[in-house]
Amino acid sequence: MAKEKPEIKISTESYKGVRDFYPEDLFVQNHIFDTWRRVVESFGYSEYTASVLESAELYKAKSGEEIVNEQTYTFTDRGDREVTLRPEMTPTVARLVAAREKTLAFPLRWYSIPNLFRYEKPQRGRLREHWQLNVDIFGVNSNEADVEVITIAYGIMKAFGAKDSDFIIKINDRKLVNVLYEKFGLDEENSHKVSKIIDKKDKISKSTFEASLFEIMGEKSVEFAFLLESNDKLLDHLGENKHSKELIDLIDKLEKNGVKNVAFDPTLMRGFDYYTGVVFEVFDVHPDNNRSVYGGGRYDDLLDIFGARKIPAFGFGAGDVTLKDFLMSHELIPKYTPKTKVYICSLSSDFIDESNSIAMKLREQGINVEVDFTGKKVGDQIKTASKHGVPFTLVVGENEVKTEIYPLKNLETGEEKKVKLEEIVEVVG
Amino acid sequence: MAKEKPEIKISTESYKGVRDFYPEDLFVQNHIFDTWRRVVESFGYSEYTASVLESAELYKAKSGEEIVNEQTYTFTDRGDREVTLRPEMTPTVARLVAAREKTLAFPLRWYSIPNLFRYEKPQRGRLREHWQLNVDIFGVNSNEADVEVITIAYGIMKAFGAKDSDFIIKINDRKLVNVLYEKFGLDEENSHKVSKIIDKKDKISKSTFEASLFEIMGEKSVEFAFLLESNDKLLDHLGENKHSKELIDLIDKLEKNGVKNVAFDPTLMRGFDYYTGVVFEVFDVHPDNNRSVYGGGRYDDLLDIFGARKIPAFGFGAGDVTLKDFLMSHELIPKYTPKTKVYICSLSSDFIDESNSIAMKLREQGINVEVDFTGKKVGDQIKTASKHGVPFTLVVGENEVKTEIYPLKNLETGEEKKVKLEEIVEVVG
Numbered sequence: 091m092a093k094e095k096p097e098i099k100i101s102t103e104s105y106k107g108v109r110d111f112y113p114e115d116l117f118v119q120n121h122i123f124d125t126w127r128r129v130v131e132s133f134g135y136s137e138y139t140a141s142v143l144e145s146a147e148l149y150k151a152k153s154g155e156e157i158v159n160e161q162t163y164t165f166t167d168r169g170d171r172e173v174t175l176r177p178e179m180t181p182t183v184a185r186l187v188a189a190r191e192k193t194l195a196f197p198l199r200w201y202s203i204p205n206l207f208r209y210e211k212p213q214r215g216r217l218r219e220h221w222q223l224n225v226d227i228f229g230v231n232s233n234e235a236d237v238e239v240i241t242i243a244y245g246i247m248k249a250f251g252a253k254d255s256d257f258i259i260k261i262n263d264r265k266l267v268n269v270l271y272e273k274f275g276l277d278e279e280n281s282h283k284v285s286k287i288i289d290k291k292d293k294i295s296k297s298t299f300e301a302s303l304f305e306i307m308g309e310k311s312v313e314f315a316f317l318l319e320s321n322d323k324l325l326d327h328l329g330e331n332k333h334s335k336e337l338i339d340l341i342d343k344l345e346k347n348g349v350k351n352v353a354f355d356p357t358l359m360r361g362f363d364y365y366t367g368v369v370f371e372v373f374d375v376h377p378d379n380n381r382s383v384y385g386g387g388r389y390d391d392l393l394d395i396f397g398a399r400k401i402p403a404f405g406f407g408a409g410d411v412t413l414k415d416f417l418m419s420h421e422l423i424p425k426y427t428p429k430t431k432v433y434i435c436s437l438s439s440d441f442i443d444e445s446n447s448i449a450m451k452l453r454e455q456g457i458n459v460e461v462d463f464t465g466k467k468v469g470d471q472i473k474t475a476s477k478h479g480v481p482f483t484l485v486v487g488e489n490e491v492k493t494e495i496y497p498l499k500n501l502e503t504g505e506e507k508k509v510k511l512e513e514i515v516e517v518v519g
Numbered sequence: 520m521a522k523e524k525p526e527i528k529i530s531t532e533s534y535k536g537v538r539d540f541y542p543e544d545l546f547v548q549n550h551i552f553d554t555w556r557r558v559v560e561s562f563g564y565s566e567y568t569a570s571v572l573e574s575a576e577l578y579k580a581k582s583g584e585e586i587v588n589e590q591t592y593t594f595t596d597r598g599d600r601e602v603t604l605r606p607e608m609t610p611t612v613a614r615l616v617a618a619r620e621k622t623l624a625f626p627l628r629w630y631s632i633p634n635l636f637r638y639e640k641p642q643r644g645r646l647r648e649h650w651q652l653n654v655d656i657f658g659v660n661s662n663e664a665d666v667e668v669i670t671i672a673y674g675i676m677k678a679f680g681a682k683d684s685d686f687i688i689k690i691n692d693r694k695l696v697n698v699l700y701e702k703f704g705l706d707e708e709n710s711h712k713v714s715k716i717i718d719k720k721d722k723i724s725k726s727t728f729e730a731s732l733f734e735i736m737g738e739k740s741v742e743f744a745f746l747l748e749s750n751d752k753l754l755d756h757l758g759e760n761k762h763s764k765e766l767i768d769l770i771d772k773l774e775k776n777g778v779k780n781v782a783f784d785p786t787l788m789r790g791f792d793y794y795t796g797v798v799f800e801v802f803d804v805h806p807d808n809n810r811s812v813y814g815g816g817r818y819d820d821l822l823d824i825f826g827a828r829k830i831p832a833f834g835f836g837a838g839d840v841t842l843k844d845f846l847m848s849h850e851l852i853p854k855y856t857p858k859t860k861v862y863i864c865s866l867s868s869d870f871i872d873e874s875n876s877i878a879m880k881l882r883e884q885g886i887n888v889e890v891d892f893t894g895k896k897v898g899d900q901i902k903t904a905s906k907h908g909v910p911f912t913l914v915v916g917e918n919e920v921k922t923e924i925y926p927l928k929n930l931e932t933g934e935e936k937k938v939k940l941e942e943i944v945e946v947v948g
Binding site for chain 1: 618663871887903
């Protein structure tokens with residue numbers, strides 16, 4: 091039914107801070123997703139997912155106050171439920187595991203590629219919506235889990251074509267940091283505050299950093315800040331202990347797996363409150379980015395919030411936005427090629443039926459084929475094929491229908507071959 | 520940092536009307552998505568996507584009042600923007616095409632598999648969130664487009680293993696219906712009202728249907744309702760005209776493509792206001808469902824709302840929820856099999872390093888391998904493999920490390936073979 095045209099014309103722009111994915115964009119996105127999938131599935135991880143809508147209470151217990159209060163999309167539905175567009179996947183995967191903890195078999199290896207929302211000012215590397223690979227292993231207390239997951243994080247970078255010198259993997263252990271806090275006499279509340287300050291270290295000035303520490307620790311803050319600067323001095327200061335031994339063992343095991351670009355960094359905190367042990371980050375060393383691409387760690391207590399039994403867990407999240415920046419800076423993005431292999435042009439509209447019938451035969455051979463229905467000049471039809479990035483054209487006219495031999499043209503090389511239908515599959519691969 | 524445990528335990532249930540996808544669920548979902556992709560890509564369609572967040576104004580012009588006012592998730596963000604969780608994809612794809620109408624080459628064949636939200640009472644076949652295949656062709660005025668898209672809709676059902684007798688494709692043309700409205704002297708407003716009543720025909724009682732028509736058309740409503748009941752009488756009444764000829768031509772062309780289970784249905788309306796010509800629905804004939812699985816039609820005016828030039832379009836949307844009901848009722852859902860092929864068990868914790876090293880070698884051969892880190896008895900490790908649905912186990916102990924020959928067990932048949940590492944790829948495929 092024709093309705094009146096709206097007087098105000100509607101904008102074609104997307105909502106602020108989110109992206110449209112045209113086929114060329116989705117091609118890159120799918121390259122990222124496919125590479126993620128290939129690597130994590132080779133380690134036996136199974137894919138799960140859930141809705142982007144979650145009850146708001148899910149994030150209130152453990153995600154860190156700033157994230158829930160200031161940075162989420164939370165609204166009240168008509169049934170008076172407080173709903174959040176998930177800002178991270180870990181609470182969701184913990185919820186799914188807790189719901190079936192009695193029937194699931196451990197170790198449980200799961201992954202997902204959800205979209206996540208953060209309500210914040212869009213900037214380089216930070217959008218309001220991004221997609222994130224989440225890789226988690228549940229039910230393993232020993233550091234075999236830590237080793238495997240960090241090996242996967244490394245393997246992903248290599249699968250994208252990155253060299254060891256393009257990135258480093260920073261590692262820390264919150265338990266080791268807790269030993270330091272104890273030595274400096276910090277109680278739980280102040281430890282939490284100091285962690286938040288260290289987490290912001292790279293985003294604030296040196297003087298603000300020092301002043302913030304001073305406010306909590308007084309004179310001792312000078313030595314404290316000094317120790318954070320040097321791994322050797324810090325390890326000396328802490329002396330031999332269980333946690334430093336474990337960290338050294340972890341780094342040794344990673345080396346055995348070929349993961350050699352690993353560095354201990356006592357200032358590595360990760361934003362979320364739920365981490366309980368080893369945390370790590372994949373850090374881009376390219377001067378354009380020079381920042382964390384992704385990371386994760388051990389969270390052994392998160393399932394408590396559902397009243398489930400304790401299930402140890404280790405996992406990480408890798409975002410598509412920072413990863414894409416990494417791939418662009420290191421020139422690792424492949425060239426766009428559509429999945430369509432052949433574009434059929436008709437010499438006139440009279441041959442469209444025949445073109446359709448040829449297309450159906452090629453499709454049965456597993457070739458993806460597009461047919462031009464416009465009735466435009468053949469030259470214009472070939473231009474369309476070229477604009478779509480389709481590699482081959484095939485022209486159908488009276489002669490072709492009669493002889494059943496067709497001119498198949500490679501648009502990149504300009505080479506043309508006369509072929510029978512059954513020969514096409516060999517040429518276009 | 521350890522924080523106090525929350526006093527109230529958080530629910531493990533998902534938000535109302537949305538689904539969690541455990542690996543077994545996502546397996547079915549991915550089977551649906553993969554089948555959709557395979558068929559539409561064979562016709563040369565390229566994938567695009569966009570964010571689930573859209574400006575609310577996008578839906579106000581053409582989607583139909585009920586849908587926007589009562590059935591969407593719409594909220595105001597902190598920047599005072601009215602935002603909607605997209606209830607359908609067509610306005611989004613129209614937006615993307617309109618934004619680049621000058622540089623895109625037509626005919627343009629695009630598809631997407633977005634998630635969509637409707638705020639309504641969850642019921643069989645209708646959830647608050649579902650995924651929907653969207654297939655659209657832009658820039659083709661002739662019915663070649665209609666034929667291709669309906670052929671794809673049919674091809675998808677066949678690709679899932681459906682028989683012709685499992686479903687019918689109902690077809691109508693809004694232009695033909697407009698001829699009928701004119702014959703009955705209905706003006707634009709009343710035509711719109713009558714369309715809405717016909718659209719609800721199957722959801723309301725016969726007497727309500729007749730009374731609603733009577734309210735608008737008076738005595739004439741009796742003949743009007745009678746004509747809707749019989750295709751022959753209706754076509755007789757309308758006489759030979761352009762639109763009935765076109766519909767017959769369309770049905771003929773579909774038959775030539777092998778699409779024979781097509782039926783003309785003058786009561787087929789489709790809910791959205793933007794359709795301008797042929798509309799169709801794939802209808803499940805199974806008594807458990809007996810309803811529309813999916814459908815679409817021609818919408819030649821939708822790009823007007825962006826102030827773009829007129830670009831004819833034909834498309835459909837196929838939802839995962841109704842399709843899954845169809846597949847279940849017709850017993851067309853495949854059995855769950857994980858992508859992991861081999862589960863490695865260690866005779867004791869001493870052999871976990873060796874198990875890891877074997878796993879890495881198998882992964883290099885393209886085999887997906889999971890390693891058990893628990894140190895449990897081998898029998899319990901095999902139980903875990905079985906619960907995960909992994910088809911093969913491989914046990915590593917002192918003997919195996921020495922001889923480099925490993926017992927590979929098929930968990931389904933119970934058969935065990937002694938193999939070298941390089942032989943495994945042949946056995947597990």
